[in-house]
Amino acid sequence: MGDISLRDRCYKLIARIPRGRITTYKEVAEALGIKGYRLVGMFLSRNPRPVEIPCHRVVKSNGDVGGYIFGVEKKIELLRSEGIVMKNRKIENLQRYFFRLK
């Protein structure tokens, strides 16, 4: 009773990321208190509400965009529309847009 699944906590965290800012799978995992980074990707691949839960704002630590339910191209388009500058499918300086969760 009252316990929220890790998955729902994950979605809650991501719902806080504002437009134009991004974070990483690693950051989300660490905020959840786990090191199984892949689990975050698993949760997001089953994102039930892509509008309220802006999972396109979660990218890889190395600047690659990572995956997306509606395709990587769509994810790139969304990020660009929010002002994220990308060079060859990669984000140059994550730091510039990084949103901390922990």
Next chain:
DNA sequence: ATATTGACATTTA
């Protein structure tokens, strides 16, 4: 109950 999965990250070759 056990086995596999995943939109990752780090280390090693």
Next chain:
DNA sequence: ATAAATGCCAATA
């Protein structure tokens, strides 16, 4: 530089 191996762990089957 690229590629493979390894660690991670709740959720899913």
